[in-house]
Amino acid sequence: MHTIEVPAGVIEYDEVRSGPPVVLLHGLLMDHTVWDRVLPLLPEGRRYLRPVLPLGAHRRAMNPGADLTLAGQVRLVADFLEALGLREVTLVHSDWGGALFLTARGLDDRVARQVILPCEAFDNFPPGLPGKVATLAVRIPKGPQLAARQLRVGWLRRLPLLFGQMARQPLPDDLVRGWTEPLLRDPGVRRDLLAYCRGTFDKATLVRDTEALSRFQGEVLVLWSPDNRVMPPAHGRRLAALMPNAQYAEVPGAYVLSMLDEPEIVARKLGEFLTSTVTATET
Numbered sequence: 664m665h666t667i668e669v670p671a672g673v674i675e676y677d678e679v680r681s682g683p684p685v686v687l688l689h690g691l692l693m694d695h696t697v698w699d700r701v702l703p704l705l706p707e708g709r710r711y712l713r714p715v716l717p718l719g720a721h722r723r724a725m726n727p728g729a730d731l732t733l734a735g736q737v738r739l740v741a742d743f744l745e746a747l748g749l750r751e752v753t754l755v756h757s758d759w760g761g762a763l764f765l766t767a768r769g770l771d772d773r774v775a776r777q778v779i780l781p782c783e784a785f786d787n788f789p790p791g792l793p794g795k796v797a798t799l800a801v802r803i804p805k806g807p808q809l810a811a812r813q814l815r816v817g818w819l820r821r822l823p824l825l826f827g828q829m830a831r832q833p834l835p836d837d838l839v840r841g842w843t844e845p846l847l848r849d850p851g852v853r854r855d856l857l858a859y860c861r862g863t864f865d866k867a868t869l870v871r872d873t874e875a876l877s878r879f880q881g882e883v884l885v886l887w888s889p890d891n892r893v894m895p896p897a898h899g900r901r902l903a904a905l906m907p908n909a910q911y912a913e914v915p916g917a918y919v920l921s922m923l924d925e926p927e928i929v930a931r932k933l934g935e936f937l938t939s940t941v942t943a944t945e946t
Contacts, residue, residue: 671717676695676714677712680710683710685709685753686755687755688714688756696841717739717852720843720846733864738770740762740765750773751773753777754778757919758781760783760873771879778883778884778936779902780888784898785870785901787895793826797860814839815836820834828918831916832924880907884932885900887911888916
């Protein structure tokens with residue numbers, strides 16, 4: 664893993680291949696490994712970067728006092744792109760929708776195109792039943808540790824309250840152990856997670872900041888999973904309708920984590936999008 668320092672702290676990230684940058688994001692209580700099944704299937708000629716955001720599965724706690732609210736996390740993504748000097752980025756969203764707000768905050772100057780898998784959008788923060796459970800867990804003593812331990816038990820993990828609505832296929836034990844280890848081990852990681860989850864989520868502001876994507880002029884692929892119960896199917900089409908250069912496609916049968924449920928389909932559609940767009944660095 665590589666590291667880069669941003670104002671909030673040190674961010675770990677994985678990087679493979681070379682070419683125009685593609686930044687693959689992840690969700691709450693996950694890390695870059697959520698993309699492990701898709702990454703080997705993606706086309707050559709691109710530089711794939713997978714940052715580990717401070718959303719509860721990161722191994723290096725952020726600086727004490729860092730702003731890790733939703734607004735702070737949006738800024739952190741922009742700081743990551745800036746710290747690495749990335750331009751003409753293809754930004755890929757999954758589960759966590761905070762980075763959709765780069766346009767609303769005027770921080771999307773390094774982003775040329777976007778791919779939006781099922782993720783939080785509009786007023787769906789935190790999302791669905793799993794989001795409600797997470798909100799409750801961070802408000803009780805030792806709730807994050809309890810949730811992490813439950814996620815390590817296969818039959819509990821598959822309940823709708825936990826990851827049962829996130830992935831159609833059972834998640835491997837070793838994958839989830841990697842996601843939960845930092846939270847169980849490091850009080851600083853727990854502090855960071857609480858800083859995000861205990862922040863305020865104003866519904867009107869969330870809708871306004873999502874709709875600001877109408878100002879994004881780059882090409883966009885909305886790659887939604889219509890069968891998931893956490894990120895409303897209507898949100899996918901609504902997102903695509905917002906942006907002037909967006910196209911919509913589906914991954915049938917997958918839930919939120921379509922890159923785990925249907926890695927071949929996700930890789931093919933993402934690869935087609937990447938190879939059909941020409942970046943300024945390639946002309």
